[in-house]
Amino acid sequence: AQSVTQLGSHVSVSEGALVLLRCNYSSSVPPYLFWYVQYPNQGLQLLLKYTTGATLVKGINGFEAEFKKSETSFHLTKPSAHMSDAAEYFCAVSANYGGSQGNLIFGKGTKLSVKP
Amino acid sequence: GAGVSQSPRYKVTKRGQDVALRCDPISGHVSLYWYRQALGQGPEFLTYFNYEAQQDKSGLPNDRFSAERPEGSISTLTIQRTEQRDSAMYRCASSQLTGVGNTIYFGEGSWLTVV
Numbered sequence: 001a002q003s004v005t006q007l008g009s010h011v012s013v014s015e016g017a018l019v020l021l022r023c024n025y026s027s028s029v030p031p032y033l034f035w036y037v038q039y040p041n042q043g044l045q046l047l048l049k050y051t052t053g054a055t056l057v058k059g060i061n062g063f064e065a066e067f068k069k070s071e072t073s074f075h076l077t078k079p080s081a082h083m084s085d086a087a088e089y090f091c092a093v094s095a096n097y098g099g100s101q102g103n104l105i106f107g108k109g110t111k112l113s114v115k116p
Numbered sequence: 117g118a119g120v121s122q123s124p125r126y127k128v129t130k131r132g133q134d135v136a137l138r139c140d141p142i143s144g145h146v147s148l149y150w151y152r153q154a155l156g157q158g159p160e161f162l163t164y165f166n167y168e169a170q171q172d173k174s175g176l177p178n179d180r181f182s183a184e185r186p187e188g189s190i191s192t193l194t195i196q197r198t199e200q201r202d203s204a205m206y207r208c209a210s211s212q213l214t215g216v217g218n219t220i221y222f223g224e225g226s227w228l229t230v231v
Contacts, residue, residue: 004158036222043120044159044207044222090158103172104220106158 002027002093006107014115019063019078021110023091026072032094033074034104035065039087047089050074061085086114118142120223122208128229129198137193137226141210148191149220150183151207159207165191166214198230 007022025031035047048059055067061084065076074091088111092104121140129135141148147166151159161175167188176182180198185191195202209222 009156041224043224044209046219046221049219092158103161103164103175104159106160108156108158 002031002105004091004093004105004107006089006091006110008110009108010111010113012113012115013081015083016080019076019081019085019112021076021089021091021112023065023074023076023107024072025074025091025093027093033065033067034092034094035059035063035074035076036090036092036106037087038090038109044090047076081112081114083114083116086112088112120208120210120221122206122223122226124226125224126227126229128231131198131200131230133198135195135198135202135228137195137206137208137228139191139193139208139210139223141189141191141208142212142221145210145212145221147211147214147218147220148185149209149211150191150193151209153205153207153225155204162193162206171214195228198228200230203228203230 003026005024033050036044037047038044047063048057050057050067058064063078065074067074088109090109091107123138149164150162152162153159163173163183164171165185168185180196183193205225205227207225209220211218211220
């Protein structure tokens with residue numbers, strides 16, 4: 001069985017500070033990993049994904065995440081927070097190795113607040 | 117359409133009533149997915165289709181829940197004899213093709229409240 005744990009349901013940072021959102025996964029097979037973001041009153045939007053290859057993945061809006069197999073982690077970072085980054089972020093793992101992306105297992109989400 | 121469209125956006129229904137939620141995926145997208153998200157939780161997979169064929173319905177919680185996509189485009193998620201525990205946001209998503217190389221696009225969701 002696969003699972004995702006996001007540490008911290010709420011994270012608050014100052015504008016310009018480093019953003020670090022933590023995600024740990026459990027998977028019996030090599031995982032595919034995703035970060036999604038939900039801005040207020042909008043649908044979920046894919047930020048970035050890891051399938052194979054380079055373990056440091058770059059996404060939209062300056063975000064990146066690093067797959068660390070030894071730590072079973074896929075933390076999301078951004079060097080400098082912007083007010084527009086305030087949103088809820090979800091980490092997800094695919095449920096079927098090599099299968100459809102549809103059967104994703106999501107974490108509970110982390111709400112990011114950015115203080116001026 | 118330009119994005120995944122869901123209707124109604126908000127639905128309040130009485131316990132015991134049937135509810136139908138509609139999803140109009142991005143034009144030409146092969147795969148369509150339904151998720152449910154309770155307050156304070158992440159989205160939970162319900163079912164998905166490739167074209168009109170339901171590929172996986174392992175996430176449907178019980179037989180009161182059903183979904184169809186008869187012509188391979190618009191899909192309907194139906195909940196019969198609704199219960200208060202069914203209250204949640206129901207998210208629809210679509211992707212051009214199936215497989216992890218393809219990005220899934222989510223709609224804004226349908227909020228269901230059962231009173």
